[in-house]
Structure formats: structure tokens, C-alpha cells
Amino acid sequence: xxEGEKSPLLVQDPGCQEGPxxxxxxxxxxxxxxxxxxxxxxxPASSLPLGIGCLRCLTFLLNFLFSLLGLLALAIxxxxxxxxxxxxxxxxxxxxxxxxxxxxxxGLAVSxxxxxxxxxxxxxxxxxxxxxxxGLVAFLLLEAVVGAxxxxxxxxxxxxxxxxxxxxxxxxxxxxxxxxxxxQVQLGLQxxxxxxxxxxxxxxxxxxxxPGVQACSxxxxxxxxxxxxxxxxxxxxxxxxxRLDEDAARRAVHLEGCGPPLRRWLRRNVRAAGAYAIVVxxxxxxxxxxxxxxxxxxxxxxxxADGPRAAGTGPPSPEGRARPPPSRFRQALLE
Numbered sequence: 001x002x003e004g005e006k007s008p009l010l011v012q013d014p015g016c017q018e019g020p021x022x023x024x025x026x027x028x029x030x031x032x033x034x035x036x037x038x039x040x041x042x043x044p045a046s047s048l049p050l051g052i053g054c055l056r057c058l059t060f061l062l063n064f065l066f067s068l069l070g071l072l073a074l075a076i077x078x079x080x081x082x083x084x085x086x087x088x089x090x091x092x093x094x095x096x097x098x099x100x101x102x103x104x105x106x107g108l109a110v111s112x113x114x115x116x117x118x119x120x121x122x123x124x125x126x127x128x129x130x131x132x133x134x135g136l137v138a139f140l141l142l143e144a145v146v147g148a149x150x151x152x153x154x155x156x157x158x159x160x161x162x163x164x165x166x167x168x169x170x171x172x173x174x175x176x177x178x179x180x181x182x183x184q185v186q187l188g189l190q191x192x193x194x195x196x197x198x199x200x201x202x203x204x205x206x207x208x209x210x211p212g213v214q215a216c217s218x219x220x221x222x223x224x225x226x227x228x229x230x231x232x233x234x235x236x237x238x239x240x241x242x243r244l245d246e247d248a249a250r251r252a253v254h255l256e257g258c259g260p261p262l263r264r265w266l267r268r269n270v271r272a273a274g275a276y277a278i279v280v281x282x283x284x285x286x287x288x289x290x291x292x293x294x295x296x297x298x299x300x301x302x303x304x305a306d307g308p309r310a311a312g313t314g315p316p317s318p319e320g321r322a323r324p325p326p327s328r329f330r331q332a333l334l335e
Contacts, residue, residue: 052293052294052297055290055293055294055297056121056124056294057121058290059117059120059121059287059290059291059294060117060118060121060122062117062283062286062287062290063114063115063117063118063121063132063287064114064118066110066114066117067110067111067114067115067118069110070106070107070108070109070110070111070112070114071107071111072107073103073104073106073107073110074103074104074107074108074111075107076103076107077100077101077103077104077107078104080100080103080177081100081101081104100177109135109139110139112135113131113132113135113136113139114132116128116129116131116132116135117129117132117287117291120132120291120294121291121294124298126295126298126299129291129294129295129298130295132291133288133291133292133295136284136287136288136291137288139284140281140284140285140288143277143280143281147277158263158266161259161262161263162194162195162257162259163194165182165193165194165199165257165258165259165262166194166199166202168181168182169182169193169194169199169200169202169203170202170203172203172205172219173203173205182219182221183219183220183221184221185258185262186219186221186222186254186258187221187226189258189261189262189265190254190261191254191256191257191258191261191262192218192221192222192253192254192255192256192257192258193222193257193258194257194258194259195257195259196255196256196257197218197222197241197242197249197253197254197255197256197257198242199257200218200219200222200242201242206218206219206242208242208243216240216241216242216243217238217239217240217241217242218238218241218242218253219238220234220235220236220237220238222238222241222253222254223237223238223252223253223254224251224252224253224254225237237252237253238252238253241253
């Protein structure tokens with residue numbers, strides 16, 4: 001065969017002009033080929049799609065914000081226990097019956113669950129994201145139970161409000177947290193006692209039969225002008241107020257009890273509290289949906305990465321079987 005002439009056998013097989021790993025089939029690239037070409041060295045791609053990446057960033061940012069709020073509540077609760085001297089008993093045999101302890105436990109739970117969500121989104125860990133979803137479901141169930149109890153017991157709670165205030169007045173000196181709460185209610189609502197200022201006679205320290213210096217007196221939070229020169233609280237402003245008649249006592253202390261104004265305050269703010277609760281539940285629901293979507297995306301990507309590896313272990317298909325190199329094929333024909 002002369003030089004420059006082409007063998008007709010070479011023309012009949014156009015596949016001889018292609019490399020061993022290329023394909024002349026028209027149409028889109030198969031899914032396996034796209035997966036293996038995405039990563040370096042023929043491996044699968046390590047980055048999530050743009051939409052899933054945005055979900056991942058949003059999940060991380062929301063949980064980071066809630067983790068900061070939980071840590072802040074935890075710090076405030078620990079500071080309150082330390083100031084009251086109850087922090088040592090927390091680590092002792094029995095837990096103290098303290099409302100601040102609820103703030104500590106709530107802040108610890110919120111920060112732990114939010115931290116799991118942050119790390120799960122940042123490290124693409126399906127296990128941490130499932131733990132975060134389980135914690136959110138537990139929070140939602142607890143909030144639903146508390147909300148249902150409040151709605152069911154709203155009437156009895158309002159009816160028993162004055163009875164609760166009288167019981168708190170009886171134990172005014174026993175608990176610093178309770179004393180602080182009663183003082184803030186009386187200062188904020190400008191009231192004194194449960195139904196009237198005479199309810200303070202139930203306290204053994206303020207009763208006129210008490211031998212102490214506080215006998216026939218009232219707390220400074222009951223005073224009309226509790227501040228001394230607008231700077232500090234005058235603890236003696238309510239001294240001897242229970243000995244006075246109503247006209248004289250009116251100029252020094254508030255005579256109205258805290259029961260009626262506290263009920264009016266609760267009615268005014270119950271809608272705002274319900275709106276805040278709905279917003280929190282909605283945000284938690286969005287976080288739960290984002291976490292579930294991210295877990296599904298990670299599972300799909302893991303399945304796409306494992307699919308080509310499993311397909312490469314079996315016998316090659318006739319379409320994907322490697323052809324001999326063109327140079328060797330020409331040489332065999334010439335011979």
C-alpha cells in the first residue's frame with residue numbers, strides 16, 4: 001500500500017479515531033460521568049449545590065443566634081444563683097426550689113440543642129442534625145403542652161391570683177428571689193398587698209404584734225415616694241404605716257392591692273405574649289424544615305458518590321468497554 005493512501009477498513013470504524021476513555025455518543029453526559037468528573041482526580045464533588053449551600057448557611061446563622069441567647073440566659077441564671085447564694089446547693093444533694101434554676105436549665109438546653117445544629121450545619125454531620133431535630137421536636141411538644149395548660153387554666157389562674165399574692169406576702173422574707181419579684185410588681189403597678197395594703201399583716205415580721213423593728217410597717221415598695229432624693233430607696237418610708245388611718249396612710253403608701261391591676265396588666269399583654277410565642281414556634285418550625293432538607297441533601301449526595309463506585313466494580317457494559325489504541329489497530333491491519 002502506497003504512502004498517502006488510506007485503508008478502507010480504517011474509514012469503516014470511526015471509533016478508531018477516539019481515545020480509550022472518550023465517547024462519541026451525542027446527548028448529555030451520563031450521571032455517573034458527571035459525578036466522577038466533578039471532583040479532583042476523578043472523585044465526586046465535595047461541595048453542595050448553591051441552594052443547599054444557602055440552606056446550610058441559614059441553618060448555621062439561626063442556630064448561632066439561638067445558641068448566643070441560650071448562653072446569655074445561662075449566664076444570667078448562674079449569676080442570679082451566685083448572688084443569692086443558691087449556687088452551692090445546686091451541686092449538693094438536692095436541687096433548690098428556685099425559679100432562677102429554671103432559667104439556668106432552659107438556657108443550658110437551648111444552647112446545647114442550638115450548638116448541635118451549628119456544628120451539624122458547619123461540618124455537614126447528619127447525626128448532629130438529627131439530634132438537633134429531635135431537640136426541636138421536644139421543645140415544640142413542651143411548648144404545646146404549656147400553651148394548652150395556660151389556655152385551659154387561664155380563668156382559674158386569674159381567680160386565684162390574689163390567693164397566690166397573699167401566700168407570697170407570707171413568705172416575703174424567706175426567699176430573696178420572691179422578695180425581688182413582689183417589690184417589682186408593687187413598684188411597677190403602684191400597689192400594695194393582694195387586695196389592700198392590710199394584707200401585709202399576714203406577714204409575721206410586719207404584723208403589729210411582732211417584736212421586731214418592722215412591726216406595723218410596710219415594705220419600701222409600697223411607698224408613694226420610695227426614693228430618697230430620687231437616688232436611692234428609703235427603706236424606712238413605710239415605717240408605722242399600718243398604725244395610721246386610711247387618710248393619713250394614703251399620703252405615704254399605696255392603699256390599692258395588686259390583684260386588680262395585675263389582672264388588667266395580664267389582659268393587656270396576653271396578646272403580645274401570644275404573638276411572641278407564635279413567632280418563636282414559627283422560627284423553630286423553619287429551623288426543623290431546614291435541618292430535614294439538609295439531611296436529605298447530604299443523603300442524596302452520599303448516594304450519588306457511592307453509586308459510581310459500586311457501578312465500577314462490576315463488568316463493563318458493551319457501550320463503555322475500552323477500545324484498543326488506534327496506533328496498534330493500524331499496525332495490525334498493515335501487517
